[in-house]
Amino acid sequence: MKTLSITWKHIRRSPYQALAAILTMFLTLLLVGIFFLMTTASALSLQYFEGKPQITVFFTEKAGKTEADALKKTLEDTGKVTSTKFVSKEDALAIYRDQNKKDPLLLEMVTADILPASLEVSATDPKYLAELEPIIKRADGVEEVVYQKDVIDTLLSWTNAIRLIGGVLMVLLAFDAILTVVTVISMKIALKKEEIEILKLVGASPWYIRFPFIAEGGLYGVFAAPIAWIIITGVLLWIRPFLLTFLSTIPSISAVLNNPLGSVFLLFSLAFLVGLSAIGFLLGSIGSFVATNRYLKF
Secondary structure, rough: OOHHHHHHHHHHHHHHHHHHHHEOOOOOHHHHHHHHHHHHHHHHHHHHHHHHEEEEEEEOOOOOHHHHHHHHHHEEEEEEOOEEEEEEEHHHHHHHHHOOOOOOOHHHHHHHOOOEEEEEEEOOOHHHHOOOOOOHHHOEEEEEEOHHHHHHHHHHHHHHHHHHHHHHHHHHHHHHHHHHHHHHHHHHHHHHHHHHHHHHOOOOOOOHHHHHHHHHHHHHHHHHHHHHHHHHHHHHHHHHHHHHHHHOOOOHHHHHHHHOHHHHHHHHHHHHHHHHHHHHHHHHHHHHHHHEEEEOOO
């Protein structure tokens, strides 16, 4: 408690320096939080679409289970397929009726005979889709091949771009935050040079002298985290209707966004705040540790 009291006095006696450090930390944590959410949303979207049948093979009118089984074995032998599902004409009719149950006129016009049998295929990795397509097209009885290559490729490129750009910016801002804390703590060490010398003379341990400065840097990050969290959460709630129009089909994301007062959203929000606070404390502590190691000689 005494150490924390000393740390708080350090902050109060130089409010402008503390404010500069907190502002830098805030900008860093704001960017970290935004890019974390973007990366997480992209990864969950990619995972969702990867879990769906990525290739749908439609067979000719005369083809059926025999041709589908032969193709299934050929695909499984490649080792690049996680699952296959045969959809018969009757199954296709049942799916069609379920999708159009509110329009009786459409139901009357369609029978099982006019719907093609199909095979739904999921690859172990989206990069294998281009390799599997020619194999499927060469198979007997295949009439058309539809696959989500464009969707998967777009999501992959977005995810990779977000990770790269976000990673570079976060490293640069983290370095800037650490450098700011190093500068602030170094100035405070210089101002308290006589007080530190007295503590050394009376036998104070190196960590007793260093810890208040290290804790001070960590507190800058802890103070900045709630501000970044409030702004990010506010923006997230504001654009929630817009996000739901695009991401409502992804269960893990819609579970968080659908009910902002529900336990799932609150738990996610709390974990997000704790994570930002931990990152802020770590960055601030690293900056203070560097400063005390450089300017406090024992």
